[in-house]
Amino acid sequence: MSLQGCYGKYHAGKPICSFCPDSEACSAESPTPEDLLTAAVPALVKGTLDVEQFDLALTLYSGQTFRWGRDTDGWWKGVAYGVVVWLRQEERQLRYACSAASVSTYAGSFEIESFLRWYLRTDEPPRVRVPRPDRHLRRARDRMKGFRFVRQEPWECIISYILSVQAHMGLTKQRIQFLSRILGREVVFQGGRYWTFPPVDQLALLSEGYYRHQKFGWRSKFLPTSIQYVQEVVQSRFSGGASRLGLEDWRAVVDGLLDTPNSGIGLKVAKCIDLFSLDRLFAVPVDTWVRKMAADWYGVEATDAKICQWAEERGGKLAGYKNEYLFAYYRELHAPSLDDRVISFSQSDAPSSVLPYEILES
DNA sequence: GACCAGGAAATGC
DNA sequence: GCATTTCATGGT
Numbered sequence A: 001m002s003l004q005g006c007y008g009k010y011h012a013g014k015p016i017c018s019f020c021p022d023s024e025a026c027s028a029e030s031p032t033p034e035d036l037l038t039a040a041v042p043a044l045v046k047g048t049l050d051v052e053q054f055d056l057a058l059t060l061y062s063g064q065t066f067r068w069g070r071d072t073d074g075w076w077k078g079v080a081y082g083v084v085v086w087l088r089q090e091e092r093q094l095r096y097a098c099s100a101a102s103v104s105t106y107a108g109s110f111e112i113e114s115f116l117r118w119y120l121r122t123d124e125p126p127r128v129r130v131p132r133p134d135r136h137l138r139r140a141r142d143r144m145k146g147f148r149f150v151r152q153e154p155w156e157c158i159i160s161y162i163l164s165v166q167a168h169m170g171l172t173k174q175r176i177q178f179l180s181r182i183l184g185r186e187v188v189f190q191g192g193r194y195w196t197f198p199p200v201d202q203l204a205l206l207s208e209g210y211y212r213h214q215k216f217g218w219r220s221k222f223l224p225t226s227i228q229y230v231q232e233v234v235q236s237r238f239s240g241g242a243s244r245l246g247l248e249d250w251r252a253v254v255d256g257l258l259d260t261p262n263s264g265i266g267l268k269v270a271k272c273i274d275l276f277s278l279d280r281l282f283a284v285p286v287d288t289w290v291r292k293m294a295a296d297w298y299g300v301e302a303t304d305a306k307i308c309q310w311a312e313e314r315g316g317k318l319a320g321y322k323n324e325y326l327f328a329y330y331r332e333l334h335a336p337s338l339d340d341r342v343i344s345f346s347q348s349d350a351p352s353s354v355l356p357y358e359i360l361e362s
Numbered sequence B: 001g002a003c004c005a006g007g008a009a010a011t012g013c
Numbered sequence C: 001g002c003a004t005t006t007c008a009t010g011g012t
Helices: A023-029 A033-038 A056-061 A112-120 A135-143 A154-163 A169-183 A208-213 A217-237 A247-258 A267-277 A288-298 A304-334
Strands: A045-050 A068-070 A076-080 A083-090 A093-098 A102-105 A108-111 A186-189 A192-195
Touching: A045 A112, A056 A068, A056 A076, A056 A083, A076 A192, A083 A112, A093 A112, A102 A112, A108 A112, A135 A304, A154 A169, A154 A217, A154 A247, A154 A267, A169 A192, A208 A217, A217 A247, A247 A267, A267 A304, A288 A304
Parallel strands: none
Antiparallel strands: A045 A093, A068 A076, A076 A083, A083 A093, A102 A108, A186 A192
């Protein structure tokens, strides 16, 4: 399989590649609203989950994922594990609407409610203990009560955080959405269009030159390196390609990428992948905010590696949660403006400064 | 027009 | 080892 010239049907008013001879025809081929009405509609699975000590907005707004947004109708809308998921929380009830009744993951296949509980960790509230004198951590923990690390797809998480390097979240989100649109599978759900994240073999079709053409910047040279690395692991493991990697396999992949030249994965990105998709809740990613926070609140000024080591030893098994609490609270106090905290609507991707903590009237 | 963005890799000491 | 520089692009 190969791509010839044009890479897809990215409409948004512009052809995706100016050198594509078929770009205009391609745009013309994009589905019209009439087409959507007659397209095959996936299942609509609705229901309600009872949740305790869980806060959906804190969880999805935190910045850990790039594929969720809250729409103006009050629903959180996202794509995870190939399924479109709508969520909204009403006190201790979590309403959901999904495009499939069962979901396939690296940990096996789940019925939808089991999947949601697993993905959102609704039944796994972290028991974070705070040393008596640590007032910052205590306040941060109280502020973030109900937050969870979701179980992201490792493959998507790897690519996402390579793209996130020195780029604002909004831009990273757009780039992930772009890759999904041109190479992912389209799902029409509840009158909207969604795209799943492209599998390894699809992303492997794109070259460094193509990423550069799409203005991915210096990340362009890292993507093919890491994609090829993962592709080779998958191919060596499964000649047929019918099966998929498990959690331990993905952990080995990320550890390997960290030692691979030009993978684009350094300490910080690797820790993000560990924490957000590999169940390594002890991992502490050190970014600019954590660095400032460590210096400001704890008087720790050192290299990123030293700060990471300090935080992980100090935080124990749940160091990742503790760090996330402090990170979020510190950023809340010191972010230059509300613009830094925008979320995106899932459908239009138009930015909004509506905070998820606010109660939406609808 | 600086300055920065949830940094990584190469280079200099 | 640790600090400095370079890398590309978009946003403020």
